[in-house]
Amino acid sequence: MNILKFLTAGSVDDGKSTLIGRLLYDSGAILVDQLEALQASNRKNDDGTIDLAILTDGLKAEREQGITIDVAYKYFQTDKRKFIIADTPGHIQYTRNMVTGASNAGLAIILIDARKGVIEQTIRHSFLVSLLGLPQVVVCVNKMDMVDYDEAVFNKIVSDYKVLAGKVGLKNVAYIPVSALKGDNIVHPSERMTWFKGSSLLPYLEAVEIPTDTLTEHARFPVQWVVRPQTEELHDYRGYAGRVSSGSFRVNDKVTVLPSGFTSTISKIELLDSEPEAAISGMSVTIHLEDEIDISRGDTLVSAKNKPHVSQLIEADLCWMDTKALDTTHTYFLQHNSKLTRCRIQEILYKVNINTLEQEFVEDFKLNDIGRIVVKTADPLAFDLYQDNKANGGAILIDSRTNVTVGALMFRANAD
Amino acid sequence: MKQLDYLDELEAEAIHILREVAGQFEKPALLFSGGKDSITLVRLAEKAFRPGKFPFPLVHIDTGHNFEETITYRDNMIKRIGEKLIVGHVQDDIDAGRVVEQKGKNASRNQLQTVTLLNTIAKHQFDACIGGARRDEEKARAKERIFSVRDEFGQWDPKRQRPELWNIYNGKIHKGENVRVFPISNWTELDVWNYIRREKIELPTIYFAHERDVITRNGQLMAASPFLNMDDEDVVERRNVRFRTVGDMTCTAAVESYAFEIDNIIDEISASRVSERGARMDDKVSEAAMEDRKKGGYF
Numbered sequence: 001m002n003i004l005k006f007l008t009a010g011s012v013d014d015g016k017s018t019l020i021g022r023l024l025y026d027s028g029a030i031l032v033d034q035l036e037a038l039q040a041s042n043r044k045n046d047d048g049t050i051d052l053a054i055l056t057d058g059l060k061a062e063r064e065q066g067i068t069i070d071v072a073y074k075y076f077q078t079d080k081r082k083f084i085i086a087d088t089p090g091h092i093q094y095t096r097n098m099v100t101g102a103s104n105a106g107l108a109i110i111l112i113d114a115r116k117g118v119i120e121q122t123i124r125h126s127f128l129v130s131l132l133g134l135p136q137v138v139v140c141v142n143k144m145d146m147v148d149y150d151e152a153v154f155n156k157i158v159s160d161y162k163v164l165a166g167k168v169g170l171k172n173v174a175y176i177p178v179s180a181l182k183g184d185n186i187v188h189p190s191e192r193m194t195w196f197k198g199s200s201l202l203p204y205l206e207a208v209e210i211p212t213d214t215l216t217e218h219a220r221f222p223v224q225w226v227v228r229p230q231t232e233e234l235h236d237y238r239g240y241a242g243r244v245s246s247g248s249f250r251v252n253d254k255v256t257v258l259p260s261g262f263t264s265t266i267s268k269i270e271l272l273d274s275e276p277e278a279a280i281s282g283m284s285v286t287i288h289l290e291d292e293i294d295i296s297r298g299d300t301l302v303s304a305k306n307k308p309h310v311s312q313l314i315e316a317d318l319c320w321m322d323t324k325a326l327d328t329t330h331t332y333f334l335q336h337n338s339k340l341t342r343c344r345i346q347e348i349l350y351k352v353n354i355n356t357l358e359q360e361f362v363e364d365f366k367l368n369d370i371g372r373i374v375v376k377t378a379d380p381l382a383f384d385l386y387q388d389n390k391a392n393g394g395a396i397l398i399d400s401r402t403n404v405t406v407g408a409l410m411f412r413a414n415a416d
Numbered sequence: 417m418k419q420l421d422y423l424d425e426l427e428a429e430a431i432h433i434l435r436e437v438a439g440q441f442e443k444p445a446l447l448f449s450g451g452k453d454s455i456t457l458v459r460l461a462e463k464a465f466r467p468g469k470f471p472f473p474l475v476h477i478d479t480g481h482n483f484e485e486t487i488t489y490r491d492n493m494i495k496r497i498g499e500k501l502i503v504g505h506v507q508d509d510i511d512a513g514r515v516v517e518q519k520g521k522n523a524s525r526n527q528l529q530t531v532t533l534l535n536t537i538a539k540h541q542f543d544a545c546i547g548g549a550r551r552d553e554e555k556a557r558a559k560e561r562i563f564s565v566r567d568e569f570g571q572w573d574p575k576r577q578r579p580e581l582w583n584i585y586n587g588k589i590h591k592g593e594n595v596r597v598f599p600i601s602n603w604t605e606l607d608v609w610n611y612i613r614r615e616k617i618e619l620p621t622i623y624f625a626h627e628r629d630v631i632t633r634n635g636q637l638m639a640a641s642p643f644l645n646m647d648d649e650d651v652v653e654r655r656n657v658r659f660r661t662v663g664d665m666t667c668t669a670a671v672e673s674y675a676f677e678i679d680n681i682i683d684e685i686s687a688s689r690v691s692e693r694g695a696r697m698d699d700k701v702s703e704a705a706m707e708d709r710k711k712g713g714y715f
Binding site: 001002003071072073074075077082084096097099100103104224225227228229231234237241242243245271272280282283284297321333335336337338390391394395396398400403404405408 | 583
């Protein structure tokens, strides 16, 4: 059984929280005392049924205002799969939250209100999902109960969305007509939409195979920690601990250490008491090399056959996440996996108006702005382009004065 | 490309997070309560750092109201793994007048722990504390970051948490600040039990069904102990119970159970009708109890 992490993109009024609540409720993930708290609370729907949205509102301020402010993680599983939901607010002022929630997701559910169809918010959410490279999208056309479960309404929205998907570059899109409030096509097939022949949402989520975007020859191992017991019996033991971020490594593989460029061969792969022959993407292991080379945290081991870019000048997409605007004279920290270096934003190429998708030529970058920049780093980075390898193509910017994460970077080209 | 089995993926993620702590902080610590979550963390730390030593000590904030079985387990475990243990005693803070013990029937030392924790952190100048909290446990934890920045008073401001992107963790802090790190944030209660079973991790015996003297308090079964303020209204009965979660004896409720083995426990949990923290009296105080405690510096 594996894990599917998915993002839910929609707004307060689209019924997103109700949809998640319905998924949890109908799949049996809600437990008795949570149910009792639900029933005891004051929130009820107009028809007296429990307001399932309350299941996802975690913080006091939100409960008081009735909207979600942060990224909330909900967990449930069926006998087919374990699910992690990253629930993010839909409003434009929380763009950074959606970028955050999307960064690790394998799939996005984009919610559309059947009465409204594709709107500005849909464009924005779809653009973000594409920018962050999510490989699979499910468009849930919700509130079908309010349009009489009309097939024509659904089909019109589907054809409008297909145009949008083409514009933002989303290739794998599924469409499901639902009513989260009434429970149609969420877990059980809807008896009121027998014209729909596709799968309901939960069975779809259980079965979907997430297309992998990473080229399997991109073997990448960022070194986090050097294991050196230096005890009498393990005097010469030196292992490089980390997590394979993409591709795979086998014993006897030739590897290159970057950015230094030294080469060696893998002599052993270890995980506590076992010594596997290979380490695949996602595994945390300790790697031993035949040669004694100077390797430290922040270096990356890569397959000698297929190397990433090594450069100090990179063109990247940037999402600005701080209330203080970007300062092109300021030196920020850049963190790329376990590598930390100083950097400066050398040039702002353009900003994207994420409601219209038009490029704008501006001098400033404020909270929630997204655009293309050129960054210059103090140390060389060993990176892949984000569209080829998400795990090795993303980085964060940190303000050295506040230590806050101020930006998300997606590397798009070597500018050297 | 082959995807990892979910327990392998969760394990690998937790190991990755532990190694990030080691690489980013000067003086980390692992908060150990003797509960199944912190016991799981110790196993994960072995997988992350062996054959080297842990780059941090284990820290136990001892309220003085623990189950005896928990203390025994802790001491045996320390002997086995050969790592350093630091104990902060709430009793010391009570004796020194730094905290005042609660009175009354429902008194517990749970809230006093925060003071002892903050004092212990300050005394040893820990800059990062690793803990076994999970996001599925409770509403306020659902939004917690994996690296959660606390100010010098241990306070958590939900409106100012850093965005956490990809698998990149920003642990940069100013002097005096502290980060709480939660490597098993994405694990559910069931995941922890399945992992414990797979790894054959030994647990304190109180997790398994046993006979115990209990009283019924607010509809829940509580272990009859000298720490619990009992009076003539409380009727002591002998029942077969186990504990789903391990806090102090004064605030942890038992459930009636005949699950003597781990397989039985997993079956019981899968069919369970009360969530794990539903058995914790400290959360029931108000709807926003956990959130208020985290704002006050609680774990």
